[in-house]
Amino acid sequence: MAFVSGQNLSLSEPVAGPSGESWSIRNATTDLGSLSVAYSKTGSTGAILVSFQKTTSFSGTIGVSLVRSVEYSYPPPPRFRVPFNITLQKSSTVGYRFALSIINPNHTEYRIWDSVNKYSTIQNGGGGFSSSNLTAPSYTIDSYLVSPLTKTVWFGDSTANAAKRIFATHGTYEVKMGMAIRPGLASTEGAKFTLTGLQVKIDGDASGLLGTDQLGRDIFTQLVYGTRWALYVGVLSASLGVALGLAVGIVAGYIGGVLDEFLMRIADFVLVLPFLPFLIVLSVLLRPSITTITWIIAILGWPTIARIIRSIVIGLKSRAFVDAARASGASTGRILLRHMLPNVSPIAFTQLVLFIPGAIITLTAITFLGLGDATIVDWGYMTNAAFVHNFRAWWWILPPGILTALLSSGFLFVGYAMDSILNPRLRRR
Amino acid sequence: MAILEVKGLRVYFETVRGSVKAVDDISFTANEGEALGIAGESGCGKTTTALALMRLIPKPGRVVSGEVRLNGKDIMKMSEAEMRKVRWKDISIAFQGSLNAFNPVQTIGGQIVEAIRTHEDVSKAKAFDRARQLLQSVGVDPGNADRYPHELSGGMKQRAMISMAMANNPDLLVADEPTTALDVIVQAQVLKLMKRVQSKVAMILISHDLSVISEICDRVAIMYAGKIVEFGTSEDIFSRPAHPYTRGLLSAFPSVSGEKKHLEAIKGNPPDLLTPPSACRFHPRCPYYKEKCSTVDPPMIEVSPKHFALCHFAGEI
Numbered sequence: 001m002a003f004v005s006g007q008n009l010s011l012s013e014p015v016a017g018p019s020g021e022s023w024s025i026r027n028a029t030t031d032l033g034s035l036s037v038a039y040s041k042t043g044s045t046g047a048i049l050v051s052f053q054k055t056t057s058f059s060g061t062i063g064v065s066l067v068r069s070v071e072y073s074y075p076p077p078p079r080f081r082v083p084f085n086i087t088l089q090k091s092s093t094v095g096y097r098f099a100l101s102i103i104n105p106n107h108t109e110y111r112i113w114d115s116v117n118k119y120s121t122i123q124n125g126g127g128g129f130s131s132s133n134l135t136a137p138s139y140t141i142d143s144y145l146v147s148p149l150t151k152t153v154w155f156g157d158s159t160a161n162a163a164k165r166i167f168a169t170h171g172t173y174e175v176k177m178g179m180a181i182r183p184g185l186a187s188t189e190g191a192k193f194t195l196t197g198l199q200v201k202i203d204g205d206a207s208g209l210l211g212t213d214q215l216g217r218d219i220f221t222q223l224v225y226g227t228r229w230a231l232y233v234g235v236l237s238a239s240l241g242v243a244l245g246l247a248v249g250i251v252a253g254y255i256g257g258v259l260d261e262f263l264m265r266i267a268d269f270v271l272v273l274p275f276l277p278f279l280i281v282l283s284v285l286l287r288p289s290i291t292t293i294t295w296i297i298a299i300l301g302w303p304t305i306a307r308i309i310r311s312i313v314i315g316l317k318s319r320a321f322v323d324a325a326r327a328s329g330a331s332t333g334r335i336l337l338r339h340m341l342p343n344v345s346p347i348a349f350t351q352l353v354l355f356i357p358g359a360i361i362t363l364t365a366i367t368f369l370g371l372g373d374a375t376i377v378d379w380g381y382m383t384n385a386a387f388v389h390n391f392r393a394w395w396w397i398l399p400p401g402i403l404t405a406l407l408s409s410g411f412l413f414v415g416y417a418m419d420s421i422l423n424p425r426l427r428r429r
Numbered sequence: 430m431a432i433l434e435v436k437g438l439r440v441y442f443e444t445v446r447g448s449v450k451a452v453d454d455i456s457f458t459a460n461e462g463e464a465l466g467i468a469g470e471s472g473c474g475k476t477t478t479a480l481a482l483m484r485l486i487p488k489p490g491r492v493v494s495g496e497v498r499l500n501g502k503d504i505m506k507m508s509e510a511e512m513r514k515v516r517w518k519d520i521s522i523a524f525q526g527s528l529n530a531f532n533p534v535q536t537i538g539g540q541i542v543e544a545i546r547t548h549e550d551v552s553k554a555k556a557f558d559r560a561r562q563l564l565q566s567v568g569v570d571p572g573n574a575d576r577y578p579h580e581l582s583g584g585m586k587q588r589a590m591i592s593m594a595m596a597n598n599p600d601l602l603v604a605d606e607p608t609t610a611l612d613v614i615v616q617a618q619v620l621k622l623m624k625r626v627q628s629k630v631a632m633i634l635i636s637h638d639l640s641v642i643s644e645i646c647d648r649v650a651i652m653y654a655g656k657i658v659e660f661g662t663s664e665d666i667f668s669r670p671a672h673p674y675t676r677g678l679l680s681a682f683p684s685v686s687g688e689k690k691h692l693e694a695i696k697g698n699p700p701d702l703l704t705p706p707s708a709c710r711f712h713p714r715c716p717y718y719k720e721k722c723s724t725v726d727p728p729m730i731e732v733s734p735k736h737f738a739l740c741h742f743a744g745e746i
Contacts (some may be wrong), residue, residue: 123430123740152439171544207525304483319529320524320525320529320530321529321530321531321532322531323485323524324522324524324530324590324593325532325540325543326485327483327485327516327517327521327524328516328517328520328521328543328544328593328596329513329515329516329517329518329544329548330513330543331513331548334543334547338532338535338543339532341534342532342534342535343532343533343534
């Protein structure tokens with residue numbers, strides 16, 4: 001066995017990694033040529049380079065296993081992850097296969113991933129030995145999908161949590177990445193693999209700033225992510241609702257007559273719609289996505305805006321400048337756009353800002369009730385999850401509620417300030 | 430040459446209690462290079478007449494009958510689109526209470542530019558230059574084009590309004606109470622301006638202020654309760670009034686140069702236009718009332734050439 005650059009690994013002596021873990025090789029077969037395994041301490045996990053160069057004209061399979069030790073002395077975890085990254089350079093006819101196992105202190109080996117395993121998504125790897133180039137992405141192993149190396153361990157007990165089974169005892173565990181290479185017939189074939197980032201990540205029930213939820217997802221991350229949806233739905237639905245209300249209000253107020261009557265009756269109709277039952281019906285009819293929720297809030301909110309704008313426009317209509325504009329030959333559309341709109345826009349802006357908190361609270365309410373978009377996590381969804389799990393932790397249920405209140409009142413205060421500046425009746429000198 | 434001919438114009442406002450005959454069968458002409466004054470007390474139909482000329486009668490009012498020929502074309506028969514083209518290009522109006530006639534959230538220049546560009550295909554920059562010239566021509570600092578209406582004084586706004594009315598060189602300018610709500614000094618400035626404007630276009634000046642009318646107008650129509658009761662040259666109207674109402678109006682007005690005398694008010698109140706007095710509408714207040722006045726409609730009598738009065742006894746009293 002010939003070793004190349006870096007700190008070479010031998011079968012007998014383990015090498016210490018950056019975090020104090022030990023790395024070693026096992027089961028190296030070298031009968032077809034030269035195999036070298038080198039370790040370098042780069043990154044947080046180090047990198048292992050495996051090089052193979054064929055020297056004989058026989059065909060066959062060569063293999064090597066890279067083993068990393070892991071100390072575990074805690075109760076059985078609810079879940080674990082094994083991220084890693086493999087890059088591969090090889091002659092075109094070289095086939096390969098990788099397999100990842102965890103060996104517990106009692107020397108029971110669990111295979112948690114195999115490049116021929118149907119759960120793996122490795123490119124072109126599904127057929128076992130493949131001859132295509134490959135850059136594997138970082139893999140996360142879902143412990144529920146692991147099938148054990150020794151089938152008998154799991155026989156009749158397939159629904160049990162693999163993580164709890166595998167990490168059942170305290171002691172030194174090993175993570176083993178087995179690699180097999182099958183070169184073609186030519187005597188010049190070779191291959192190089194680099195394994196980086198191999199780690200075993202065991203999340204406890206409380207990791208991160210605010211712990212994790214029932215599926216081990218970080219609550220703080222959800223909280224931050226939820227802000228995006230609150231702002232998105234709040235601002236977008238308010239803009240849509242105000243735009244709609246503005247259009248209807250200006251047209252109804254200025255043109256008046258039958259059209260006004262018609263539009264206002266529609267507004268009345270929408271105003272008296274019972275919000276929640278309406279929403280439940282809609283969520284059954286439509287598949288609720290964040291876009292439909294945005295539209296629903298806008299559509300249920302415009303009549304208020306339309307009424308306010310209409311009353312202002314009716315007042316404006318009798319002002320002399322409207323007659324002057326008409327006398328100067330301005331068309332109705334022009335009067336609506338150039339004369340009415342700029343005059344009502346300060347009020348529209350105030351209404352826009354005041355609309356947002358309502359929209360945010362509505363979104364939170366909808367998703368809390370489970371009527372929202374199941375593919376996104378927002379504050380209502382979080383509260384719902386916490387509720388479903390009996391309020392297991394106050395730091396789970398309170399932060400989304402507090403943030404909802406803070407963001408809403410923030411917009412509300414801005415709206416009140418704008419109102420007292422722009423509304424002459426409330427202006428204080 | 431007559432630019433505007435009005436024949437038998439009637440404007441009624443339909444209300445729940447009946448129709449209010451704001452303008453009832455009036456006829457007059459306005460000639461090129463001439464200023465026509467329409468005078469009368471509040472509520473006699475002056476402004477309604479002006480709005481009817483622009484076809485801007487607000488609901489529930491409507492033009493019941495009559496012809497309004499502008500340069501020979503009857504504008505009452507035009508479509509709304511045609512009418513939009515006529516407005517400001519052929520006939521423009523400077524509004525009563527111009528202080529309110531500018532959009533508060535648009536600059537003065539911007540509004541003049543809009544009026545110009547509605548009718549002429551000129552670039553914004555060119556139209557804006559013209560707006561500045563127009564403001565200059567009415568004695569408003571062109572720098573005010575960038576200002577908002579609330580930044581201008583009442584007199585400046587009134588003058589800006591007149592300049593806006595002149596923006597498209599109309600054939601006929603209707604000035605509705607241009608000096609009302611202005612103090613006397615500003616009134617004098619605006620009047621001076623009106624005189625200058627008058628030399629360029631035909632003008633209809635509507636005012637309850639007889640001194641303003643006598644100052645500017647060549648011919649005068651006196652309105653009472655929706656009717657023109659006397660029509661003639663300024664000379665005729667002011668020195669030889671033939672209708673009792675005109676006389677009453679004139680004697681209720683102080684003269685600076687004439688002899689000192691007691692001002693006399695016309696007795697009674699303006700009539701309710703829902704149920705106007707029968708026959709001659711002035712009869713309940715007329716000092717020369719005879720039986721005939723309340724039973725027979727008075728004819729338009731030509732007192733002297735081109736001087737008409739709507740009274741049975743015109744020329745006799």
